[in-house]
Amino acid sequence: MSDTLSVSAFLAAVNFNADGLVPVIAQDAENGDVLMMAWMNYQTLAETLRTGQLTYWSRSRSERWRKGETSGHTQELVEAGIDCDGDTLLFRVRQKGPACHTGARSCFYRRLDTPASEAGDRGR
Amino acid sequence: MSDTLSVSAFLAAVNFNADGLVPVIAQDAENGDVLMMAWMNYQTLAETLRTGQLTYWSRSRSERWRKGETSGHTQELVEAGIDCDGDTLLFRVRQKGPACHTGARSCFYRRLDTPASEAGDRGR
Numbered sequence: 001m002s003d004t005l006s007v008s009a010f011l012a013a014v015n016f017n018a019d020g021l022v023p024v025i026a027q028d029a030e031n032g033d034v035l036m037m038a039w040m041n042y043q044t045l046a047e048t049l050r051t052g053q054l055t056y057w058s059r060s061r062s063e064r065w066r067k068g069e070t071s072g073h074t075q076e077l078v079e080a081g082i083d084c085d086g087d088t089l090l091f092r093v094r095q096k097g098p099a100c101h102t103g104a105r106s107c108f109y110r111r112l113d114t115p116a117s118e119a120g121d122r123g124r
Numbered sequence: 125m126s127d128t129l130s131v132s133a134f135l136a137a138v139n140f141n142a143d144g145l146v147p148v149i150a151q152d153a154e155n156g157d158v159l160m161m162a163w164m165n166y167q168t169l170a171e172t173l174r175t176g177q178l179t180y181w182s183r184s185r186s187e188r189w190r191k192g193e194t195s196g197h198t199q200e201l202v203e204a205g206i207d208c209d210g211d212t213l214l215f216r217v218r219q220k221g222p223a224c225h226t227g228a229r230s231c232f233y234r235r236l237d238t239p240a241s242e243a244g245d246r247g248r
Contacts, residue, residue: 002233002234002235003233003234003235004234004235004236004237005234005235005236005237006236006237007236010234010236013234023147023161025149025158025161027158031156032155032156032157033156034149034151034158034214036207036212037147037149037207037212049236079235079236080235080236081232081233081234081235081236082232082234082235082236083160083161083224083231083232083234084224084225084226084228084231084233084234085231088160088161088231088232090158090232100207100208101208102208104208107207107208107209107212108205108206108207108212108214109126109127109205109208110126110127110128110129110134110137110205110206110207110208111126111127111128111129111203111204111205111206112128112129112130112131112134112173112203112204112205112206113128113129113130
């Protein structure tokens with residue numbers, strides 16, 4: 001089950017929140033790893049779709065930032081998805097270098113140390 | 125690069141937003157597909173970690189909901205991750221049936237129809 005949308009239909013399908021923002025999940029197109037989650041407004045989303053370079057809105061600095069603009073760790077758009085109610089986007093990307101400012105490949109490098117083993121025990 | 129946290133350290137690491145909520149990305153532990161994004165408050169997050177069953181907070185209904193409670197399409201926790209600044213969670217899950225209320229396996233079944241081919245063209 002997969003529906004395809006034009007750029008205008010895609011933009012129209014987005015339900016921006018009260019601050020005019022939508023969360024974007026960036027997923028590594030090569031191995032499926034979730035790299036990071038950040039926010040876009042209408043303008044940075046339209047710029048991302050137009051340029052193919054992931055461009056976000058910084059809530060803390062209240063400014064546009066193109067991923068990798070200073071670090072060189074750019075994200076090239078491979079596939080843009082939108083969820084059933086239009087309030088979350090899923091972008092598959094070609095990530096150059098680490099996605100995280102800490103130098104980690106993914107921002108999700110911290111994990112709870114118990115559930116996997118517990119889940120494994122449950123399955124036995 | 126991967127750090128492991130105890131349950132208490134994990135809970136303490138979460139930066140809930142002004143509404144006391146944190147976005148949670150649910151990823152299929154089997155194939156890496158991103159299934160959905162929803163929200164948890166402190167209580168439903170603690171319940172999720174304690175029970176191993178993904179339990180969210182509905183912003184529209186202002187109530188707790190355990191995934192699959194009515195549909196049977198439960199999500200069992202396999203691995204819980206948290207991002208560098210603690211404001212997004214990534215939970216790998218065993219998804220029973222479809223994750224989306226539309227019946228789609230993933231909520232992200234709608235896609236922009238151009239970028240993949242454009243990105244491919246760029247690479248040539």
